[in-house]
Amino acid sequence: MATPEIIGSARSTYTRVVRMACEEKGIDYILTEVMLGAPELRAIHPFGKMPVLRHGDVALCESKAIVTYLDRAFPAPMLIPSDPRGAAETEQWVSLVNTEIDRMLIRTYLFAYIGPKTGDGGPDRATIDAVMPAARDQIEMLDHAVANSGYLAGNCFTLADVNLLPILYWIRQMPESGVAFAAAPNLVAYYDRRATRPSFVRTIPPPRPPRRQAN
Ligand SMILES: N[C@@H](CCC(=O)N[C@@H](CS)C(=O)NCC(=O)O)C(=O)O
Incomplete structure (x- = not known):
């Protein structure tokens, strides 16, 4: 193949x-x-x-x-469960993360620090301040979502977790979202366990290349 x-x-x-x-x-x-x-x-x-x-x-x-x-x-392990409920719950969380959480925490908040449009003027403070109340709510919501089983969908590791972990990798490193993350005990425990998976460790992003100096 x-x-x-x-x-x-x-x-x-x-x-x-x-x-x-x-x-x-x-x-x-x-x-x-x-x-x-x-x-x-x-x-x-x-x-x-x-x-x-x-x-x-x-x-x-x-x-x-x-x-x-x-x-x-490709053969098992399957990341999308085959039973209707497990498949739908996985799909549900992928959709919620892609349409709401990625948009808020990555495209808006993180990009206000490191996005392609931030120049030498530093972080976009107005955007960061405006987005943080809703970003905190999202982090709290995720804290509740993983509280029971330690997974996002059902009782096993699925694509829902694969889809969320790269976002958590960034937001726990940033100042305001890092504080909100640290105050979410279930989410911290979830991340600490899942971030040891070889799939996560082997795909850690390389450091950001330095910005080119303006002449
Ligand atoms: N819905 C797409 C989103 C992909 C996406 O937004 N990728 C980002 C990089 S992580 C990108 O290409 N951004 C450039 C752009 O939006 O023009 C997917 O799930 O693959």
């Missing part, structure tokens, strides 16, 4: 989700590192986002679709 090629970046949370899925399933894969908006992405993703996948004659975009494909195309 052809080796899956993940086209994206080791620093991208959504690329990391697909890489972690491969690691969990023991799939050999190639990561082709590209910049945001690269032609290799545009060739597959209509909006040029990463990651995209090439596998034989299959070309796919959107991390959830890519992982669903890999989960079914």
